[in-house]
Amino acid sequence: xxxxxxxxxxxxxxxxxxxxxxxxxxxxxxxxxxxxxxxxxxxxxxxxxxxxxxxxxxxxxxxxxxxxxxxxxxxxxxxxxxxxxxxxxxxxxxxxxxxxxxxxxxxxxxxxxxxxxxxxxxxxxxxxxxxxxxxxxxxxxxxxxxxxxxxxxxxxxxxxxxxxxxxxxxxxxxxxxxxxxxxxxxxxxxxxxxxxxxxxxxxxxxxxxxxxxxxxxxxxxxxxxxxxxxxxxxxxxxxxxxxxxxxxxxxxxxxxxxxxxxxxxxxxxxxxxxxxxxxxxxxxxxxxxxxxxxxxxxxxxxxxxxxxxxxxxxxxxxxxxxxxxxxxxxxxxxxxxxxxxxxxxxxxxxxxxxxxxxxxxxxxxxxxxxxxxxxxxxxx
Ligand code: NAD
Numbered sequence: 001x002x003x004x005x006x007x008x009x010x011x012x013x014x015x016x017x018x019x020x021x022x023x024x025x026x027x028x029x030x031x032x033x034x035x036x037x038x039x040x041x042x043x044x045x046x047x048x049x050x051x052x053x054x055x056x057x058x059x060x061x062x063x064x065x066x067x068x069x070x071x072x073x074x075x076x077x078x079x080x081x082x083x084x085x086x087x088x089x090x091x092x093x094x095x096x097x098x099x100x101x102x103x104x105x106x107x108x109x110x111x112x113x114x115x116x117x118x119x120x121x122x123x124x125x126x127x128x129x130x131x132x133x134x135x136x137x138x139x140x141x142x143x144x145x146x147x148x149x150x151x152x153x154x155x156x157x158x159x160x161x162x163x164x165x166x167x168x169x170x171x172x173x174x175x176x177x178x179x180x181x182x183x184x185x186x187x188x189x190x191x192x193x194x195x196x197x198x199x200x201x202x203x204x205x206x207x208x209x210x211x212x213x214x215x216x217x218x219x220x221x222x223x224x225x226x227x228x229x230x231x232x233x234x235x236x237x238x239x240x241x242x243x244x245x246x247x248x249x250x251x252x253x254x255x256x257x258x259x260x261x262x263x264x265x266x267x268x269x270x271x272x273x274x275x276x277x278x279x280x281x282x283x284x285x286x287x288x289x290x291x292x293x294x295x296x297x298x299x300x301x302x303x304x305x306x307x308x309x310x311x312x313x314x315x316x317x318x319x320x321x322x323x324x325x326x327x328x329x330x331x332x333x334x335x336x337x338x339x340x341x342x343x344x345x346x347x348x349x350x351x352x353x354x355x356x357x358x359x360x361x362x363x364x365x366x367x368x369x370x371x372x373x374x375x376x377x378x379x380x
Contacts, residue, residue: 011052015059018049022065030071033246035238039334043091043363067353069144076251077148080139082127083176083279087144088354089120089337089361095316098338098362102312105340105358108349113340115309116288117318118275120335120361122241123182124248126150127278133164133171133298140249144354150248156264157181159272164298176278177300181248184330187269188240194265195234198258202230234262240332244270271331273303287341305329308341319362335363 022045028036035042050066053059061067069088073079092098106113125141138154139147154160164171183191206226210218237243247266255263274295277283285291292302309315319336326333340346340358349357 008056008058011056012059015049015052015056018045018052019064021045022049026065026070027072029242030245031074033242033249035242062353069141069354071141071143073142073146073148074249077140077150077249079142079146080127080137080149081146082139082144083129083174085144085351086125086127086141086147086178086278087351087356089359090352090355091335091361091363093363093365095319095362098319098360099312099316101360102315102338105349105360106312108357109340109342109345111342111345113342113345114287114289115312115315116339116341117307117309117315118303118337118339119305119329119331119333120337120363121180121182121273121275121303122239122332122334123180124241124245126154126179126181126248126272128154128160128177128179130164130171130175130177132173133166133168135160135162148249153248153250153252153267156267157270157272159270159301161299164300166298171298172280172283175280175283177274177295178276178278179272179274179300181244181270181272182331183240183244183247183266183269184271185240185332186330187271188237188243188332191243191266191269192236194262195236198234198262199227199230201258202233203227206230233259272301273331274300275303275337283343286343288339288343288346289341291343333364335361337361 022042025036025042025045028034029042046065049064053064053066069086092101102115127139127141127147128135129137129139136151137149138151138160139149141147203223203226206229207221207223210221237246243266247263247270250263250266252260252263252267274292276288277291277295283291283294285294289306289308292306296302307318309318315338319338322336338360340349346356346358351357
């Protein structure tokens with residue numbers, strides 16, 4: 001057959017293979033709170049798939065991971081339909097690409113947007129539905145349309161107000177507050193220390209049970225075996241993101257004893273920073289930064305790391321400088337998010353199938369993220 005056909009057939013095979021592989025990675029990541037590969041490997045597979053789909057548009061598909069919001073809805077939780085879809089973010093991997101994006105976006109608005117920069121918190125997204133200032137439900141992102149109901153678990157997260165502070169008649173009838181649930185780096189180290197402690201206690205309990213048996217019917221105490229079992233029960237958490245996701249998505253009421261203690265500690269380590277809104281008919285403000293000010297006044301936790309810039313040079317300078325300051329930030333980050341500040345421009349720019357056109361994630365080079373992860377592990 002013709003060379004183009006061979007090339008197309010090869011591309012199709014690779015596309016199929018990549019989609020299967022990415023689905024496996026996503027299932028582990030979103031549903032089991034673990035990861036089979038590093039984020040860099042995942043991102044590279046996604047880029048390759050996107051390149052193949054661009055080169056062969058016939059291979060595009062609405063349910064390709066390049067077109068969908070990653071994450072399923074586990075049957076362990078009730079489904080919650082988001083009033084407005086929860087989206088992902090498109091990525092750029094260099095400051096040049098970021099500048100191109102800002103130029104394109106500015107042209108598309110026909111105006112001169114202000115740029116809001118935020119840290120990209122490596123946690124998991126949550127949607128909090130408030131009606132007349134009262135929290136009615138909390139849900140994970142899921143597939144973007146339907147998330148998992150985690151209302152019960154967030155009751156103990158002190159960052160999440162059950163009701164707004166202020167005058168009830170000022171509260172909207174409905175607002176979906178969007179944010180990131182995360183575990184601060186320091187709390188993460190403490191959680192891993194607790195896991196070690198729980199292992200020791202498990203071994204001690206096994207020894208006591210052994211000692212309570214009649215001397216005649218017991219062999220020598222197998223400490224190595226007891227320790228291995230303890231490690232399986234209380235493994236070290238690989239990173240704060242997976243620990244946060246597993247913490248939020250656990251079923252604490254089914255746990256007992258030491259497992260319950262570990263689960264409760266994990267839940268109480270969870271923090272929230274607000275980073276957006278979903279449904280909110282007619283917000284009384286014109287910019288995203290003012291949204292944050294308003295939400296903060298109502299008692300929601302907003303990030304102290306948000307900045308507003310007048311122009312692209314300011315943003316590029318901030319992104320370049322920021323690498324150096326990263327060590328001092330209280331949570332793990334995997335990049336910087338740049339958003340158009342004006343809400344009217346959000347409506348104008350809209351969204352593609354999986355991400356808004358008014359925001360972009362600048363992702364740090366993988367080796368830097370890796371170093372950061374290693375630092376954290378060594379700190380354990
Ligand atoms: P994403 O994490 O790249 O970006 C979207 C998310 O960023 C939002 O849903 C939100 O939760 C979060 N976010 C954090 N700070 C934010 C801020 N200030 N403003 C707005 N949003 C903010 O996209 P994704 O679709 O959630 O996941 C894809 C990424 O997840 C991959 O690039 C990879 O890094 C990782 N992943 C890894 C594996 C793996 O196996 N290692 C598998 C799946 C996904």
